[in-house]
Amino acid sequence: MGDHLTTHDLLARVEELIGGELEQAERVFLSEVSSKHPYVHDVLQHITRFQGKRLRPILLLLSAAASGGINESHYVLASVVEMIHLATLVHDDVLDDALIRRHVATVNSRWNNETSVLVGDFLFTHAFHLTASLGDARACRLIGRATNLVCEGELAQIYERGNHELSEEQYLQIINGKTAELCAISTQLGALYASADESVVEAMDEYGRALGVAFQITDDLLDLLGDEEQMGKSLGSDLQKEKLTLPLIRLLDQCSPEDGAAIQEILSQPDPNTKQRLAQYIKNSDAIDYAGNRAREFAKQARDSLQNCPASPARLILEELTEFAIQRTI
Secondary structure, three states: OOOOOOHHHHHHHHHHHHHHHHHHHHHHHHHHOOOOOHHHHHHHHHHHHHOOOOHHHHHHHHHHHHHOOOOHHHHHHHHHHHHHHHHHHHHHHHHHOOOEEOOEEOHHHHOOHHHHHHHHHHHHHHHHHHHHOOOOHHHHHHHHHHHHHHHHHHHHHHHOOOOOOOOHHHHHHHHHHHHHHHHHHHHHHHHHOOOOOHHHHHHHHHHHHHHHHHHHHHHHHHHHHOOHHHHOOOOOHHHHOOOOOHHHHHHHHHOOHHHHHHHHHHHHOOOOOHHHHHHHHHHOOOHHHHHHHHHHHHHHHHHHHHHHOOOOHHHHHHHHHHHHHHHOOO
């Protein structure tokens, strides 16, 4: 596993292995995300520009390829997980008052919050409608449960805003729902609909969950350290919304009572300079290293889960994705 695995290299490998299948899933997705109403059509077209790397469809198709092979139902399921992901992004941008995502204006900044909420709802309900077209209650039940857990994680995060006592365990519970659940459902459905053994389906579920946590911890580090220009999205929103993330939980846990009082003061009155005012405290602590190490532990956990799957080119890429998840730190 090299230290210099670039996004470009990894995506080229994915393209080589499942490019055609990914394209078919994309065709299903684009044919579903459309509307006869010109306004709705415009907004939906705009949202497709948020798609980025299509990580969840890639996870679903790779786990299918690693567990028995990709079939027609996987194209539908890959579209479904992408729709749910996009719905959560559109709603997230409203919650965070974000202005940009993937270098383009968010729906709330280009149109308004009402449009964002409704178009997110449109994507959620359409995802369930599409799942039902498989005629299999298992997929509907699993996707319904996963979406519930994603929303529960978001609600828990809102409830905990401004709670400077939030523990690492509580934080992990939140991100387990908010982020890891959708990665887990992607890898689980990939294996399940490839008719894999139960032990493989379970291993894939564990893989997706641990990978999702590693991704989210890394995202939280980037929100604190990243460069908005480079990242192409609004950063620092965790601080502005008083969301306590792992580096800050560690910082508050390890600092002196005097520093703790000063840090809490900074956190409870967020402004555009909050990040700068925290910088010195963060620099003098192990908060960044600690969070980075935790992300690495979850990435390793994801890698270890793959032991139950037979060796294959798809499994190899899934292993490398665990490295990619944590390499995005500055």
